[in-house]
Amino acid sequence: MRGKIWIYIEQIDPDALGLLYKLQSLREDKKNDISAIISTDCDPAPVFLRGARNIYRLLGKGDERKISGQIAALCREHTPDVIIFLATISSRNIAAMVAAELKTGLSADCTNIALRNDNILVQTRPAFGGSIFADIICEHRRPQIATVRPGIFLSGNNSFSEGAEMGEIINVPESGDEAFTCLLKVLNTGLQPLSAAKIVLSGGKGIGSTEGMRLLEKLAALTGAAVGASRSSVSAGYAQYGYQVGLTGQIIRPDVYVAFGISGAAQHLIGMEDAKTIIAVNTDRKAPIFEYADIGIVSDWKPIVQKLITVVEKKKMAVSVH
Ligand SMILES: Cc1cc2nc3c(=O)[nH]c(=O)nc-3n(C[C@H](O)[C@H](O)[C@H](O)COP(=O)(O)OP(=O)(O)OC[C@H]3O[C@@H](n4cnc5c(N)ncnc54)[C@H](O)[C@@H]3O)c2cc1C
Numbered sequence: 001m002r003g004k005i006w007i008y009i010e011q012i013d014p015d016a017l018g019l020l021y022k023l024q025s026l027r028e029d030k031k032n033d034i035s036a037i038i039s040t041d042c043d044p045a046p047v048f049l050r051g052a053r054n055i056y057r058l059l060g061k062g063d064e065r066k067i068s069g070q071i072a073a074l075c076r077e078h079t080p081d082v083i084i085f086l087a088t089i090s091s092r093n094i095a096a097m098v099a100a101e102l103k104t105g106l107s108a109d110c111t112n113i114a115l116r117n118d119n120i121l122v123q124t125r126p127a128f129g130g131s132i133f134a135d136i137i138c139e140h141r142r143p144q145i146a147t148v149r150p151g152i153f154l155s156g157n158n159s160f161s162e163g164a165e166m167g168e169i170i171n172v173p174e175s176g177d178e179a180f181t182c183l184l185k186v187l188n189t190g191l192q193p194l195s196a197a198k199i200v201l202s203g204g205k206g207i208g209s210t211e212g213m214r215l216l217e218k219l220a221a222l223t224g225a226a227v228g229a230s231r232s233s234v235s236a237g238y239a240q241y242g243y244q245v246g247l248t249g250q251i252i253r254p255d256v257y258v259a260f261g262i263s264g265a266a267q268h269l270i271g272m273e274d275a276k277t278i279i280a281v282n283t284d285r286k287a288p289i290f291e292y293a294d295i296g297i298v299s300d301w302k303p304i305v306q307k308l309i310t311v312v313e314k315k316k317m318a319v320s321v322h
Contacts, residue, residue, distance in 0.1 A: 003119040004080040006143070008037045008071065009047060010091050015150040017050055019086060022153035024051040026115040035080070037071060037172075044169055053167045060174035064090060068097035070172050075102055080143045081119045087147035089242060099145045105138035106145045109248070111152055121146065129247065129267060194243065197226030198255045202245060202272070205232035206261020206282065206301060213238045215305050216260065222312045228252070228272070230262045246271035260301035264289025 005023055009016045023034050036052040038044060044055045058070050071094065075083070085095040087109050099106035107123035111133070114122040120137050121144040127134040138144040194200065201223075203216045213233070220227045229239035231246060245252060247267040257275035262268060264280070264287055272278070273292060280293035281301045290296040297304065 003033070003082065003115065004078065005034050005115070006037060006080040006083040007034070007052075008083060008085045008091060008094065009042055010039060010086065010088060012042050012046055014154055015086055017046060018152075018154035019084060019148055020047065020050045020052065022113070023084065026113070037074065037083075039067075048167060055167065055169045056172050057169055058172050058174075062174055064093045065097065066174060068094045068101065070174065071098050072101040074172060075143055082115070082121050083143045083145050084113065085145070085147045087149050092147045093242075095145055095147050102141075102143065104141035104143060104145060106147070107136045107138075108147050110146045110148045113146055113148060120144070194226045194228055194245070194250050194252055197252070199223065199225035199258075200228045200245075200252060200254045200256070200272070200275070201225050201258050201260065202228030202230070202243075202262060203233050203239060203260050203301075204230040204262030204268075205236060205238075206263075207233055207238055208261070210238050212261075212302065215302070215309070219305055219309050219312070222309065226254075228257075230265075230268050233261075244271075259289050259293070260305065262289055263287050264292060 005026060007020055007023055009020070020034070020036065033053050034051050035054040035056065036047045037056045037058060038047060039058055040060065042057075044057070047055055056074055058067060060066065062070065071083070075098070083095075083098070085091040092108060095106055107125055110123045110125045112124040116122060120139065123136045123144075123146045124133050125136065126132070201216050201220050203213050207213055207216065213227070213229070217227050219225070227239070227243055228245040229243035231244055231248065233239050234241055234244045241249070244250065245268065247270045249271055251271050253274040255276045256279065257272045257277070258279040258281070259272075260281045262280070262282070263284075269292060277295070278293045279295040279297070280287070280289040281297045281299055281304055282289060283298065283300055285298045
């Protein structure tokens, strides 16, 4: 059975080219077609050289919502069997929106992929904190969509596909405003640059509501900090996934990490334990986070944050008056 395998390339870099190179190895006797979806700015030449037969070039400077609309429309027209994305912050948002739009499955953060003879994609990813590797398949819905961790498949500069030839470049016009608003509420990160921030104010389940998280955002905006979150607070809908710190979120090393209402589970600690100074605010004096904190405050988080906001706002006003 001839399969159509697609890859979305956000930018030409070793991770993207490595993944493309890996996809070639899924082409048994070249029976599968590999096509790439690239942004307007990407150079198509290295993509063709690494085995893509066709290139769909997305026109316009679309945001993630528009790009996912363009990709979903392409899928409806050309019915690919598989689309692979690199698990970058932007591409995984796009992959999730495409999967939701096409009502198909998505395996996030895979560490390996293989293609069975019947064109079923075997998507391998760590589970239960990395203690096992699960093989996931999406038997009935198409396309099968997976994101693959950057850095897993690398190719040298010279790893070109044998018999590579320049194929067709198909320009894809910008799509209109598809109604992804609902999903965007969850996924659209409008990210604070968490990875680069010197100070991170992070909210856990103990924050208790989205309003609580807005209060943290207000303090962060006033102090030039970024906002982080635990997985439980993301799952509860208080924070966007882009804020998540930890094993399945971002690993960060800020100068100061302040954990409000976060218990200190191992999967969270992995993401922030290398911060230079850790401050924890928690009502439970036995919360594990206190074992890792340089400064621990046993208290409800809210009055502390409200007081900080008042103090910082007063200071700012005093500075602007003088
Ligand atoms: C495979 C796997 C991957 C995971 N990846 C991640 C990850 O990337 N990141 C992550 O964070 N977690 C991850 N988890 C989940 C993790 O195990 C914990 O469940 C999660 O970190 C708990 O989040 P939390 O501390 O916000 O919530 P809880 O454990 O529920 O803790 C809430 C805390 O808030 C305190 N609190 C309550 N009210 C207040 C108040 N008013 N003021 C102050 N404190 C208050 C409580 O005392 C408690 O300590 C993962 C789990 C698994 C199995």
